[in-house]
Amino acid sequence: MIQLEGVVKRYLTKKALDGISLQIEPGHIVGLIGSNGSGKSTTLKLIAGLLQPTHGTVLVDGEVSNRRICRKVAYLSELDAYYSFFTVAQTVDFYARTFSDFNREKAEEMLDFMKLDRNQKVKHLSKGNRGRLKIVVTLAREVPFILMDEPLSGLDPMVRSSIIKGLISFIDLEKQTVILTTHELQEIEPLLDTVVLIKNGVILEQKSVEDIRCNENLSLVDWMVEKYEQ
């Protein structure tokens, strides 16, 4: 379980998060949604232990999150974070050496699923294939928590759909929890259990997506717009 308690994060004088409290139950796919600059990425980085809160606590399975929490958390950055001179196969090798929980077989299976050429250099990959490769190396880790910052942004519909299908095929919700940020709500909404809506560093609401459809007869996009305008 992930617990955030009264978390404030300031970048110099700018407040990115203004006292958020949040609980994420295991076995769910959770979407962190909100406008640009609302604090989504900051929240993910705090959980991944890449940032420290100014105030408050971030707990992952009861443990205070810091750099070493990467044993339990796989984090997919919105930036391209790998060596461009590596080939696809070398990138997978590199991850396999870095993380002891890396499942080689799963990675190979996913490379086939994503139709990635193992001998191609990362710098020669298209943006879509770089996006796919990032997904492969993140999902091949057998960790309880998977965090993804904008896994779909800037990718074409075919890539987006292969990433979504890859997510469903290779994630084990009995053992894993996924938290992702996205603006591609229409595509991702059938995938989500719960959403956390953030605005200006404050959590507006945390809700089950099926409840939104059931009780308010709204799609996720309409719901978000409605809440944002209130």
Added chain:
Amino acid sequence: MAQSFNTSVPIYLQLCERIKNKIIRGEIGMGERLPSVRDTAIDSSVNPNTVQRTYRELEESGIVEKKRGQGTFVTEDPAILQKMREELKISHINLFVSEMREMGYSDKEMLAGLKDYLVTKEEKE
């Protein structure tokens, strides 16, 4: 089954309807096994937890049975399937009638219209 969903209706209910329709059309026969939760999830790009809920819902209404370690199977009880067929018919008629009434058609017009439609269609075929 890669059709998209109506995003303002719970997806687990929409999946339920789709599976029921498949059973009624005979695409999935009596006593036949449903695809696994994961396969259905991948096939329709939805959360596996949602598919689980759909299967649970179908199980509660007796349309499918879960056999431990083997999967989920369509019931072999024709009475249940007959009842499901009947329910589906009524719900579609309900929708048709209420929409026609909303537009101001009388029951007589509806009946006559329906008969006419079926007859001309038959002649064409």
